Amino acid sequence: MELFRSHVLVCAGTGCTSSASLKIIEEFEKQLEENNLEKEVKIVQTGCFGLCEAGPVVIVYPEGAFYSHIKVEDVKRITEEHLLKGRVVTDLLYKDAVIENQVRDIDEVDFYKKQKRIALRNCGLINPEDIEEYIAFDGYKALAKVLTEMKPEEVIEIIKESKLRGRGGGGFPAGLKWEFAAKAEGDEKYVACNADEGDPGAFMDRSVLEGDPHVIVEAMTIAGYAIGANKGYVYIRAEYPIAVKRLQLAIDDAKRMGLLGEKIFNTGFDFDLEIRLGAGAFVCGEETALINSIEGKRGMPRPRPPFPANKGIWNKPTLLNNVETYANIPQIILNGPEWFKSIGTETSKGTKVFALGGKINNTGLVEIPMGTTLREVIYEIGGGIPGGKEFKAVQTGGPSGGCIPAEHIDTPIDYDNLIELGSMMGSGGMIVMDEDNCMVDIARFFLDFTVDESCGKCPPCRIGTKRMLEILDKITEGNGTMEDIDNLERLAKNIKAASLCGLGQTAPNPVLSTLQYFREEYEAHVLEHRCPAGACKALSNYYILETCKGCGICMKACPVEAISGERKQVHVIDLDVCIKCGECMAKCPFDAIVRR
Amino acid sequence: MKSIADLEKIREAALERVNLRSDRQGIRIVVGMATCGIAAGARPVMMSFLDEIKKRGIEHVVVTQTGCIGACQYEPIVEVYDGDEKTTYIEMTVDKAKRVVLEHIVNGNIVDGYTIGSYKK
DSSP, X not given: OOOOSEEEEEEOSHXXXXXXXXXXXXXXXXXXXXXXXXXXXXXXXXXXXXXXXXXXXXXEETTTEEEOSOOTTXXXXXXXXXXXXXXXXXXXXXXXXXXXXXXXXXXXXXXHHTOOOSTTTTTTTSOTTOHHHHHHTTTTHHHHHHHHHOOHHHHHHHHHHHTOBOTTSSOOBHHHHHHHHHHSOOSSOEEEEEEOOOSTTOOHHHHHHHHOHHHHHHHHHHHHHHHTOSEEEEEEETTOXXXXXXXXXXXXXXXXXXXXXXXXXXXXXXXXXEEEEEOXXXXXXXXXXXXXXXXXXXXXXXXXXXXXXXXXXXXSOEEEEEHHHHHHHHHHHHHOHHHHHTSBOSSSBSEEEEEEEESOSSOEEEEEETTOBHHIIIIIISOOOGGGOOEEEEEESGGGSEEEEGGGTTOBOOHHHHHHTTOXXXXXXXXXXXXXXXXXXXXXXXXXHHHHHOOSSSXXXXXXXXXXXXXXXXXXXXXXXXXXXXXXXXXXXXXXXXXXXXXXXXXXXXXXXXXXXXXXXXXXXXXXXXXXXXXXXXXXXXXXXXXXXOOOHHHHHOTTOOEEOOTTSOOEEOTTTOOOOOHHHHHOTTOOEEEO | OOSHHHHHHHHHHHHHHHHHHHOOSSEEEEEEOSHHHHHXXXXXXXXXXHHXXXXXXXXSEEEEEESOOSOGGGOSOEEEEETTEEEEEOSOXXXXXXXHIIIIIITOOOOGXXXXXGOOO
C-alpha cells in the first residue's frame, strides 16, 4: 500500500460521468505520468458529491480545494499549477469556494454547511470500488460488533430505540418491521432491498449505491442476522448500470474477504446477497409488486395483508427496506440509538436525503437533519431560484406527493408536517417551481406519468387516472368547465379511497394539493381561458413589445414565417400562423418578446 | 475474515492511505515546492518524508506541498504544523528529513539545528 501526499477525487457518479468525468480521470493519469507525479499523487474515483449542478467535480486533498465544471482541457493546468507547484487554480474553483480571494474548505461552502451526512457520509469521500477504503472509514465494524457481541433481539431493540422510520416514503418505523419479520414463523426468511427508485428526478438511492455500495451489503447482512435470514435480494433497476456494476463488485469483494458467505467472522452465521434487475416499472417500487418481480412474475401488487413480513418472497417472511433506510443502519449500531435520536424532530429522527431539482441554482443531492425548513433547503443550501424569479411552490414525493405553496415555506421538513400539507416525504424528490410554472400543467405532468405507469390491475387506478388526465388535458387546452373541476376533485377522492396499492392511492395527490392551494389557477384556465403562468401553450400567445428595435433576428428565427415588419420598425407576430415554438423569444437580443 | 482483529488490521492499514481526506487535525508537513524549492531538491526531500512515515506506520500526519515560501535562499524549506505551533526547517536533505520524522514527529522534539532560527552564515 502506497502513501501519497495528495489525493485527487474525481466524481464518477452518473451525473458527472455523463459530463465526461471518466475522460478527466484518464487525462489526469496522463498528466501525472508526464510530470512524474504518479508516486506522489493519487487519482480516486468516487461517488456523487451532491452538487451535480457544478459537475464534473474534482476535489484535491489535503487542501480540500473544490473544483467545479472541470473540462478535460483544465486538467493540464490543475496538474501543472496545483499538483506540481502547489498553487490552487482559483479561477477553476467552485464560485462559492472563493470569498474575497480566500479559498474556503469544502465543508465551509454554503451548499454543504447546513447538511448533515449520515446516509451519504462516504459518498464523494471514498473510492466505492475499493473495499479497503470503506473499511478504513469504519466499514464492516458494525457488522463485526453485531455478530460477535450482540443477540439478534438486541439489534432489533437498538433499531426500534433509534426511532428510524422507513426512508422509502411511507415512514413506517423500521424497528417494528424488523421485529415483525423476526417473529414471523417460517423455515426460511429473506432480506430484500428496494432500490427501484422510480420518482422522476429522484436519484438518492442511486447515489448511495454508486458512492458507497458496501454500506448496503453490510446493513443487509446485519438485518439478516437480526431477523434470522441467510439470503438477501437487492432489487435494482437495470437503467442504473453504474450502481449495478459497483454493487456487484462490492458483493464479490465482500465474499472474497469473508464478509459475506459462510461463517462470517468465524461465527455460525451465513449470509449471501443477490442482485435482481428490474425493468424500470414505477409500480415495482410497491413492495408486493417488487416481490412478484423478484420471483420472476409480472410486477403487479396484491392486497395486503398478508404483509411481506409474514408472506413475502416465495411466501416466506421477508424484510423489505429501502436503500436509504439500510444506509443508516451501520451508523446507528456504531454510534448508538441515543446519538441518532438526538438528530431531527419529535416524530422524525435522523436525516433525509433529497434530490433537489427544478428551478433551483444548486441542483443536486442534499442530506439534511429532519426539521430543517423548506426555506433553508431552497435558499441556503439550494442557492435560491435562478434569474431572480419568484418562488411559487415546491413539489415533494414525486408523482405520489403534492405541491407545497410559498406560504408554507417555513415548515420544518418531517414526515408528519409534509402529510399535513397534503404532500408527503416520498423517497425524497424535491422539485422547485417558480412563477413560470403552471400548477395545472404540473398536475397534468404527474398524472401523465401515473397513467403510463399504472399496472392496470385495479379499475380505480387504471381507468380513474386516465379520466383525470383527460379532464386536465381539457382544462390546459382552455376547454374546461367548472363542472370539470368538481368532477376532478370527486374522482381524485374516490381513486384515493378505492385503489389497490400505493400507486393508485397516492396518484391523485398532485391534483388534490394543487386544487387546495392553487384553485384560482384552475379557475383562470376555465373561466378566463388564461394561463396565469403563461405555461400552457394553448392558452398563451407570443407578443412583440414596443421596445422592439426592428433588428429582424426573430423574423429569421421563425420557422413558419409568422413574423413581419420593416427594418428598425416594431415587428408583429401573426397569431394565426404562429405555432408557439418560442424560437423568437429565445433569440431576441432585446427581451422584447413575451408570452402571456 | 476471521475476527474483529483481522478487520482492525485492514482498517489501520487502509486508514493511513485515506486519512488525508478526513484528518484536519494531526500534524501537517508542508514542503515548499515552487521552482526554487524543486531546483534545490525539494522533491527527494518530500519523498523521503513519505517513505519514512510509511515505514514507521505513523498515523495522523499529512505531507503536502506549498508554493514559494519567500526565502528561496534557504530552500528546500519544510514547515511542520502541529496545532498552533509552526516549525520551519531549512536546507533540508533526504537524511535530515528522516531525522525530523524520528525526532520531531515521533518523539515530539524539534530538531533545533535545522530550523531557520538557528541559521548562521
